[in-house]
Amino acid sequence: MLAALHDALAPLGMALRGGFVPESGDTVPLLGDGSATRAVLLIGNIGGAMWPAFADSDARAHDAEHPLDNWTRDALDPVAARFAAKVVYPSDGPPYHPFQRWAARAEPVHVSPLRIFIHPTYGLWHAYRAAFLLADDPGLPVPMQARSPCISCAARPCLSTCPVGAFSETGFDDRTCARHVDSPAGTECRERGCLARRACPVGREYSYPPAQMAFHMEAFLALRR
Numbered sequence: 001m002l003a004a005l006h007d008a009l010a011p012l013g014m015a016l017r018g019g020f021v022p023e024s025g026d027t028v029p030l031l032g033d034g035s036a037t038r039a040v041l042l043i044g045n046i047g048g049a050m051w052p053a054f055a056d057s058d059a060r061a062h063d064a065e066h067p068l069d070n071w072t073r074d075a076l077d078p079v080a081a082r083f084a085a086k087v088v089y090p091s092d093g094p095p096y097h098p099f100q101r102w103a104a105r106a107e108p109v110h111v112s113p114l115r116i117f118i119h120p121t122y123g124l125w126h127a128y129r130a131a132f133l134l135a136d137d138p139g140l141p142v143p144m145q146a147r148s149p150c151i152s153c154a155a156r157p158c159l160s161t162c163p164v165g166a167f168s169e170t171g172f173d174d175r176t177c178a179r180h181v182d183s184p185a186g187t188e189c190r191e192r193g194c195l196a197r198r199a200c201p202v203g204r205e206y207s208y209p210p211a212q213m214a215f216h217m218e219a220f221l222a223l224r225r
């Protein structure tokens with residue numbers, strides 16, 4: 001089943017990011033018939049692999065208010081149905097499903113100083129697009145273990161690069177960030193992606209193409225304007 005799912009996701013530029021057997025603190029929803037979920041599979045994008053599939057998709061998605069969310073649903077709802085999974089999305093809510101908590105159960109990701117999760121190979125260039133909830137464990141592999149690459153990063157350029165100091169040890173000041181990105185001084189961040197995120201030395205070869213960077217920054221601004 002996992003190999004067939006991998007094949008179904010590949011044309012969408014998405015990947016199976018791992019999975020886990022839910023425990024009581026995981027706040028995983030019940031299945032449609034009210035029974036317990038026995039396995040959660042996380043689906044996501046790694047690097048820019050998903051961008052061509054989305055960018056070349058039809059106009060309906062691009063005209064809508066949340067084009068990537070709509071395209072993702074259109075693409076993944078039928079895949080979930082094919083694998084008899086209930087599907088939930090990161091944008092469902094609020095309240096939101098705890099995708100980052102689930103991610104940490106499924107693969108070796110850790111909280112970075114920027115608060116988004118860092119992967120030892122893909123760095124900050126990955127995201128979660130859906131979770132498939134299953135009635136049976138499909139034989140999940142044991143998640144790989146790896147320390148956070150941030151532990152051995154003495155320079156922490158991510159924390160010193162933001163022109164308006166939006167990141168600190170205490171959190172991310174999204175309003176200060178949005179004000180800057182929306183101003184003439186924020187052109188570099190707006191058009192080529194967050195400078196702090198781009199300063200991270202881990203997984204640079206997975207960084208998103210410029211068009212995807214600009215798309216995500218615009219979507220962030222639209223939420224914060």
Ligand code: B12
Pocket residue numbers: 089090091096097098099100101102111114115116117118124126127128129172174216217220223
């Ligand atoms: C709301 C939201 C935002 C809001 C945040 C508002 C706010 N201040 O709360 C805004 C619009 C600002 C935002 C911005 C961005 N977001 Co956002 N966002 C979300 C969303 C939809 C919900 C987050 C949430 O409230 N979850 C509810 C809580 C309960 O979930 P949780 O998993 O249990 O949360 C745990 C972790 O957050 C963790 N945690 C977080 N910080 C820390 C710090 C420490 C020290 C520790 C120990 C734990 C910890 O602990 C929490 C409790 O277990 C998630 C998707 C989702 N459903 O999770 C994306 C999500 C978190 N965002 C994501 C991204 C990529 C971004 C942006 C980079 C997008 C962009 N290009 O602009 C920016 C930058 C964010 C940043 N640098 O911090 C990704 C992160 C992927 C990753 N690699 O981790 C997610 C998962 C969406 C996705 N599709 O993958 N986001």
